[in-house]
Amino acid sequence: MLEAIELKKSYGSHEALKGLNLRVGAGDIYCLLGANGAGKTTTINLFLNFVTPTSGEARVNGIDANADPLQTKRYLAYIPEQVMLYGNLSGLENLEYFARLGGHDGYSADDYRGFLQRVGLQEDAAARRVKTYSKGMRQKVGVAIALAKQARALLLDEPTSGLDPKASNEFSELLLQLKGEGAAILMATHDLFRAKETGTRIGIMRSGRLVQELSTDEVSHADLERIYLEHMR
Amino acid sequence: MIITIARKEFSEIVRDGRFRWMAALMMLLLLTAMLSGWQRFSHYAAIQAAAQGSTNQQWLEQGDKNPHSAAHYGNYAFKPLRPLAFFDNGITSYAGTAVFMEAHKQNFAIARPASDSSAIARFGELNGAMILQLLLPLLIIFLGFTAFAGERESGTLRQLMSMGVSRGSLLWGKAAGIAAAVLVVVLPCLAVAAVALAATGLETAGGGIGTRIALVAAAYLAYAAAFLFLSLAVSAWAGSSRVALMVLVGFWAFTAFLMPKTAAEVSRLAVPSPAFGSFMADMKAHQQRGIDGVSPRVRLAEYRDELFRQYGVARIADLPVYWTAMSMQKLEELDHPVFEQHYNSVREQYAAQLRLQDRLGLLAPLLPLRSISMALSGTDLIEHNKFMADTEVFRRNMVVKMNSYLSKAAANLNAVNDATNYMIANEEVFAIVPPFRYEPPALGMVIASQAGNFARLAGWLVAAIVLALVAVRRMSLERN
Numbered sequence: 032m033l034e035a036i037e038l039k040k041s042y043g044s045h046e047a048l049k050g051l052n053l054r055v056g057a058g059d060i061y062c063l064l065g066a067n068g069a070g071k072t073t074t075i076n077l078f079l080n081f082v083t084p085t086s087g088e089a090r091v092n093g094i095d096a097n098a099d100p101l102q103t104k105r106y107l108a109y110i111p112e113q114v115m116l117y118g119n120l121s122g123l124e125n126l127e128y129f130a131r132l133g134g135h136d137g138y139s140a141d142d143y144r145g146f147l148q149r150v151g152l153q154e155d156a157a158a159r160r161v162k163t164y165s166k167g168m169r170q171k172v173g174v175a176i177a178l179a180k181q182a183r184a185l186l187l188d189e190p191t192s193g194l195d196p197k198a199s200n201e202f203s204e205l206l207l208q209l210k211g212e213g214a215a216i217l218m219a220t221h222d223l224f225r226a227k228e229t230g231t232r233i234g235i236m237r238s239g240r241l242v243q244e245l246s247t248d249e250v251s252h253a254d255l256e257r258i259y260l261e262h263m264r
Numbered sequence: 265m266i267i268t269i270a271r272k273e274f275s276e277i278v279r280d281g282r283f284r285w286m287a288a289l290m291m292l293l294l295l296t297a298m299l300s301g302w303q304r305f306s307h308y309a310a311i312q313a314a315a316q317g318s319t320n321q322q323w324l325e326q327g328d329k330n331p332h333s334a335a336h337y338g339n340y341a342f343k344p345l346r347p348l349a350f351f352d353n354g355i356t357s358y359a360g361t362a363v364f365m366e367a368h369k370q371n372f373a374i375a376r377p378a379s380d381s382s383a384i385a386r387f388g389e390l391n392g393a394m395i396l397q398l399l400l401p402l403l404i405i406f407l408g409f410t411a412f413a414g415e416r417e418s419g420t421l422r423q424l425m426s427m428g429v430s431r432g433s434l435l436w437g438k439a440a441g442i443a444a445a446v447l448v449v450v451l452p453c454l455a456v457a458a459v460a461l462a463a464t465g466l467e468t469a470g471g472g473i474g475t476r477i478a479l480v481a482a483a484y485l486a487y488a489a490a491f492l493f494l495s496l497a498v499s500a501w502a503g504s505s506r507v508a509l510m511v512l513v514g515f516w517a518f519t520a521f522l523m524p525k526t527a528a529e530v531s532r533l534a535v536p537s538p539a540f541g542s543f544m545a546d547m548k549a550h551q552q553r554g555i556d557g558v559s560p561r562v563r564l565a566e567y568r569d570e571l572f573r574q575y576g577v578a579r580i581a582d583l584p585v586y587w588t589a590m591s592m593q594k595l596e597e598l599d600h601p602v603f604e605q606h607y608n609s610v611r612e613q614y615a616a617q618l619r620l621q622d623r624l625g626l627l628a629p630l631l632p633l634r635s636i637s638m639a640l641s642g643t644d645l646i647e648h649n650k651f652m653a654d655t656e657v658f659r660r661n662m663v664v665k666m667n668s669y670l671s672k673a674a675a676n677l678n679a680v681n682d683a684t685n686y687m688i689a690n691e692e693v694f695a696i697v698p699p700f701r702y703e704p705p706a707l708g709m710v711i712a713s714q715a716g717n718f719a720r721l722a723g724w725l726v727a728a729i730v731l732a733l734v735a736v737r738r739m740s741l742e743r744n
Binding site for chain 2: 079081100101102104105107108109111113114115116117118119120124128129131132133134136180186
């Protein structure tokens with residue numbers, strides 16, 4: 032579903048990404064680990080065509096994101112570290128707006144409420160303006176937007192950092208549900224524990240390169256931490 | 265997609281407390297301006313009609329006297345205002361609203377409201393045109409400067425672009441949303457103005473009031489849209505919404521205050537026009553010198569001899585026409601080419617200044633809009649020149665009617681000394697001069713005179729749209 036082929040991105044003389052190859056299939060939760068500046072966010076930006084690659088391709092459902100960005104974005108949902116919404120609109124209104132922009136204008140008011148219910152946003156909160164929301168509530172709306180978009184691939188950029196453990200856990204539950212429905216999920220994260228718990232595969236990045244890939248069922252949490260720290264040395 | 269974006273922009277704007285304050289203020293100002301303009305207009309129209317009526321009456325009832333003296337007694341013409349003058353009073357306050365029409369002299373218009381006002385009137389009278397020309401762009405800038413820069417700063421732009429929205433749709437959607445919010449403020453005020461206009465009686469408007477309103481509306485729409493797309497372009501281009509606001513307010517001050525003043529000064533420097541005193545002195549000297557350097561005295565002697573030949577007589581006493589009246593008319597006609605030359609020259613200078621100012625409209629969209637608005641409201645120089653031309657036609661007709669009546673009626677008085685005292689005319693004679701009637705310039709001519717300004721305004725709009733499209737296409741999603 033998501034596929035990077037010899038993907039490179041340079042900013043001037045700085046090479047942010049040095050020929051990345053990775054695949055995320057349907058039902059995969061692929062966790063990208065690595066220090067800040069390793070190229071995780073650049074990878075996500077390339078799939079979203081927020082930046083253009085220097086060379087190589089970022090393919091979504093087999094289509095080069097740089098060649099037809101409007102088409103590839105139809106399959107994608109993006110949840111950043113901070114889901115940014117319009118403060119003067121309610122959670123419901125934000126959801127409806129983004130759903131329509133994502134090309135889905137057939138939903139009823141009940142459908143929208145259903146999405147917010149599914150991600151665990153209280154009903155009274157849904158009608159409140161978003162500027163009163165906590166971070167966790169915003170992240171839930173972000174997931175609801177992804178649900179409404181019926182995205183086949185999710186790009187998550189440290190979506191749980193700063194969330195309290197309960198909210199973080201709820202978020203992971205939602206990811207597992209989406210995985211069960213066949214979504215391909217690429218998630219950049221610093222949270223080794225969650226990566227091991229929810230991820231199916233893990234890629235460790237360093238200085239723009241993917242230095243190791245592993246399956247989460249092959250390693251224990253302690254092993255994962257050891258491998259990770261070895262690469263960071 | 266565009267409608268979805270427009271609807272969201274609109275509801276976001278109208279929920280913003282700052283917008284409500286601005287909208288309330290704008291509506292208050294616009295309504296006040298429209299209603300005070302309308303009140304000024306109806307007040308002026310009543311005075312104008314009364315004054316013209318009473319001066320016509322005074323002409324007839326000036327008392328029995330010699331007809332040439334009656335031509336000296338003269339008559340006033342009061343400039344009727346066109347209905348749209350309530351919206352844009354243009355140069356009315358400066359150009360003069362009344363002309364004294366008398367024998368031997370072509371006068372400038374007097375009664376300039378600006379000369380009776382305190383310095384505060386220099387800011388211009390409150391009228392609808394001024395509010396729409398100066399404050400409407402400011403409202404648009406305030407609604408538009410955060411359109412892209414603000415979303416980039418708050419991070420929603422990334423979220424938005426991740427949904428697969430094309431940048432073009434985003435631009436058009438935002439433009440439509442802001443336009444809707446602006447129209448919600450402006451349209452009710454215009455509706456009130458339209459009712460006031462209809463109440464003044466459109467039958468006095470003459471033909472083409474509908475065309476005039478449509479063209480004025482189109483010009484203001486183009487002007488507002490140009491500011492809207494410029495705001496969106498700058499918001500997409502600028503590194504931050506603060507920079508966008510500074511650039512846009514700077515441009516607003518440039519086009520609304522700096523350029524009109526500069527254009528006036530530049531045109532005056534490039535095409536100097538004479539001061540009133542020296543203009544009058546030059547014309548008087550030229551009258552005395554004669555148009556071609558032959559003094560009127562000599563011309564009069566030639567004319568007398570010509571009349572002698574024509575009627576086969578050798579003495580004034582034998583002429584079958586009253587010589588004093590004939591000579592008065594001859595002197596009058598000798599002055600006509602002098603008046604024409606001097607007035608035409610100063611009119612041409614004003615026209616050249618105006619053409620130069622119009623060309624400077626390439627630098628500031630307010631300049632072409634202002635000209636179009638004035639021209640179609642009938643408060644510009646074209647309208648004023650036509651009024652002045654009509655007064656001169658009236659004046660010449662009045663003088664020739666009186667002189668020729670006298671020349672025939674007093675034909676037997678050539679030999680009598682102090683004959684003017686014998687030839688006394690009454691109201692019936694004065695009535696052969698029809699009352700002053702002003703015929704406004706043809707609408708087609710007015711429109712044609714503004715073709716260049718319409719083109720410049722359209723140019724601004726197209727340029728603003730192109731700029732916005734380019735800026736949005738190149739827009740970065742990240743804060744730098």
